[in-house]
Amino acid sequence: MTALVLLGRSAATGAVTAGLMAAGALAVAVLTPAQRAAGPRNAVIAVLGCAAAVAGSVAFRVHAVGTGPVADLAGRNASATAEVVVTDDPRATSRQGGPFPRESFVVPARVEAVGTGAGRAMLRAPVVLFVSGAEWRSLLPSQRVEVSGRFGRADPGELLAAVVLVRGAPRVLSGPSWEQRAAGALRSGLREAADVLPPEQRGLLPGLVVGDVSRMDEQVKADFKAAGLSHLLAVSGANLAVVAGAAVALARTAGLPLAARAVLAAAAMVAFAVVARPSPSVLRALLMGGVAALALGTGRSRDGVAALSVTVLGLVFFVPGLARSYGFALSVLATAGILVLAPGWRDRLSTRMPRWLAEATAVAAAAQVAVTPVLVLMSGQLAPVAIPANLLAGPAVAPATLLGFAVALIAPLHMGLAQLLVRPAGLATGWIIEVAEHTAPLPLGVIPWPGGVTGLLLLAGAVPLAVLVLRHRGPRLIVLAVLTGLVLAVTVAAPIVARWPPRGWLLVACDVGQGDALLVAAGPGRAVVVDAGPDPVPVDRCLRSMGVVEVPLVVLTHPHLDHVGGLDGVFRGRAVGAVVVTPHGAGEREGVRLSTDLARRHVVEWAARPGASWRFGPSELTVIGPTAEASPPGAGEGAAVNNASVVVHVRWAVGSALLSGDVETEAQAELLRRGLPPAEILKVPHHGSGRHDPAFLAASGARAALISVGADNGYGHPAPSTLAALRRLGVRAYRTDLSGDLAVVVREGALAVIARGRAAPSAGGRQAPGPGRQG
Template identity: 80%
Template structure:
């Protein structure tokens, strides 16, 4: 049974991890040939067209059969692959000997080609599986043994997402090739591909081709990956040698581009290197999230699209200079080769370069219309030399998008050109065809549809080429004269700013992302829905009925949404944002203004909540204590907003996190105030008073985490209609101390520490709350909220609201009293 295509640690690709977006021009030759194929396919004679289609089909079938073979055999043993290779090869020989040249209705050669390619790919896959599943590394994996080893880094270290917790430490996935194990007389030389899982900032600066020494424990790789094992590394790497000259040149050019982009605003300076060379190390997390939801993630993954832009510029210059066709092809190939150096010759770049080479050959020979055949031949060659691509989502997206552009775009363009200008019809057809072709892969990956991707790509597309070309030139100029490079990136910054704006507005549109069943179920549902929709749209009356139903649904949503699900609610006073396992609250401070009490673990979720509430200015931020699930999203508060001052706990606990927090606040150039009891602010309809912690005492509790929790800043908020008690993460000891000093009453109670079982029943009772708000992540590993805490809240008569069940929660004043409404999931 064919296993699902998936991406493990070794096959990580920015386009697939962040991606989930429409890959409009995913290979260089597709970008080069789009306008040729979209304008010339239907203008030749029928006989020539049929001949080209038959020739393309003769290559499509072997390519698809080879892909399916590798996809299946990657999850099988080497012996199974060998058996398949022998059996299929025998079948091919039987066909060659027994079937006449014109047999099987003229398809004899196609059958022979399919069987031959399947046998070759099966043999190659079996050999590769055998190579990684035997030898010294395989034995160490079986023993889960720890060893000292030397390895060569084969790709850029990739940072893993950071989650909330007591301390945040950068973690990385590093593709590498182990070349020796052990030391001294026990040293064994070998060559085995592995993936290193490591933590620590020292890994970020490693470059491909560097040789390092590490100590780690071997573990099995993910099933279906062509890896000898996974290494759980302990400690930082010891660098034994520098990168190769090519990788060194690439790093000089890339670092020059990063430095030149420093003159741009933060969001633009992070995006420009991503657009040009796929360097997303400084990319803003909110921009990354917007790109994902808008279907623009492919723009930050180096692919054939980047090569197509560079090659297209070279061809345009050559045409202007009057060079012949062959010379244009040579110049395009040289331009792509130079770009590959700038982008760093990683495996994904080299694959794109190979596909770009096909484009150059097609252009030089004048056979640019044989796009499907060229795509099929390229897929066949790549699968043969690297069977692991069969399970790569990035590869699947690239191939599907390109096929959609070549097969669907010309026909759709011709139909659309009857109702709009030809240039607009072609742009729309290319975007729609690519999105339609990759939709099955996206459903298999993530279970969602992104209808906003087509208009987003249409709007962002014109800015991609100038940003890329100016960025490439700036990278080449930066080592020679930084001032000139900075001048070049300024207009590139305008282009990237436009793309960022498109992504932000597209991601904020209703139904930008539509949930859809994932996996095989989603594919079956899509296979049923698409033919029904096509049949309905092809006939007049069903089309009018379908449009009437869709129009009625849109009208119903437009009319009822403000009544049924108005968000943000009018005159809200307090909002508890659904940020997963963490705390983030907004206290109303006037139109477009809010006080932020804690920022949750994720800057993307924090910014999204502030945007949904229309908050443009934050006069005050109160960070109750320096745990990552309360301060990790602070950058989301600062994104595009004015921040007045930040209040922090006075207790000297949480050393590393406190130091990092102070450093972050200094970087943002914001005033840092230490909380003191009875400090009071009046902002808009809200009056905020700090009632804890005490400046004299410091309740500890069990362990460092409890000591930090007990140092939480506790805030009492009063409005004309009532009050709320925001208790941070205080635990039993701090709660008892607050009781001794006297607890002001409050109708709304923010339950401390996500409903932890470490609470004082008297503290809950003394709050006098009628509504208890719990900010908690669904399915968290901490057991929050604790059943005993929920039972105690029920005993005091408080109604419980939870973000994991109801999403964002808002406190509003209705008829002179406070009430809670939820946004819902």
């Protein structure tokens, strides 16, 4: 708590606090007789002494990062060239900015030399580098590189001398240390051996074993997060405890004495730390693993709690920044919950179930209960689904970890044997993937809860009340009945009242954020996908919710990220026939990258041409744009690509829809000139951008408009002028940011729009007016 409060304060504040705490400890020692209340007296002295030590450590580090040449450069937002040592793995950030941007990374580092106006200064100052470019991905911790960039101040509370916006690629000055080089080789061997597994398993196994999620499927990541299994993807004390436990078991089988077992367990954990890469987080996990191994070996939770307390105190003293680390807090609280709560819960449960099941249930529940306050602070939600998810996944975690560890050690020596051994590890990871996939969407699996301090205070009040109520049989039965009714209402009644997918759907605008992803019905379990949104997870979720397992055709209207970035989600576990792309811009950077990606997937790529037509199930799709000639120019390169969008007209037995991509004013005028087929449903161009031709909207003849747009986007979409134009024409607008997924269905012989999610502003689910009728 002392470190948490003092981080972000001045060094003087920390020094004064340290002095006051030390003076308090001395006063208690001098003024309180040792013979009276020796226990409380010593406890007070210990607490004040530890607080004084931590306050002094924080003050020293705050002063260190706030002074010197790097801090001076940051204060002036100056640019400079520096030599830095990478201190942790580069972490990829989400893609932002424009179509197919360069890969971006955050790189923890330490400046050891920097050029200033007075010359070259030698120092050791922690910084964070913000970089872009694939060449950063391969850097290993301990490598020394030269960088140039602009220095800026770090956020208050961060023990950093600066943040550096780096320009260009790094100039490598030296290679990694031997242990980092060994770790890189072992991790590379694990990835190579895992290539024989299915894609989802090969991506997850390195994540489970060494925290390497570089190849992990985005949908699996999302499922892990929703199911409360994300902690399995970070190297923690649990990983090392599994390895140490296996070493102890082998040593016991071999009849080795206790001292030899302890040495073997320590050696196994150190070896695992090398494989996982000796970064600060792994070294912290090594200490936590030691705590868990101590408690496991002694069978005394009090020893484990004491060791945990000493470990936390030592880590916060030497690395005060951990006091503001959610990951550190989760690790500590989960370990504490297992040590303190799990034994008692296990003993109570063992009277009603087998002891092994009682222990597994108690461990999962205790860890989840202990970390709930931090989860409320972080995300503002409660995740009861995490308990059954961890309970089901738990038996597979240890085999996957141990087999993966063995594969990493064997792969550099004999790849064939490693690939043979990796297959059972793949079975274990496959089970965990299945658990995550099936528990993530469970009703009431994640319960919304106020976030921040407010949510924490509500939780603090709710827990004692719940304990008080549940202690008595009568109230407990009432609560159980209410919860049972709620679960039945959500799982049984809700799907009946608001059935999804709606029967006989023809078109769906998926809620994928700021982007486009449309599904056109192509028969049972089949759909044509028109654009894939910016991210694989939402489009895959939408396809799953509609029961789509086969995609005979994908139409990518144009190669901007918000339309093609989620392509992996379309391909995930589905057969894809062919992909239609715009005939223009093939020489552009975006088009070339898209074509390269499709070639990698071994998928047929067709260039759209006006008049091309396909029929799938109830839907007939016809390309009406762009023309074979060059697309109309626009206001900038982005507008030119938008105007090259593939425009598709979809006909059904009872009506039609116009899917207009991102065409802007110039392309809309060209479509009008050539003749625009009427349609009852219009997918509004470019997320409702203000660059629209009112005549285009009127000529479409639509009476319902679908606007695919992200909530609170920074583009001002949809534009007020566009919404006003639709209102003047009597067109009812439906927006994914307000209503979630939007489905076009047949009701009473005409097309209607049904909104799946949040309260729609425009009578979702009512019939869309047909041609010639007022809406």
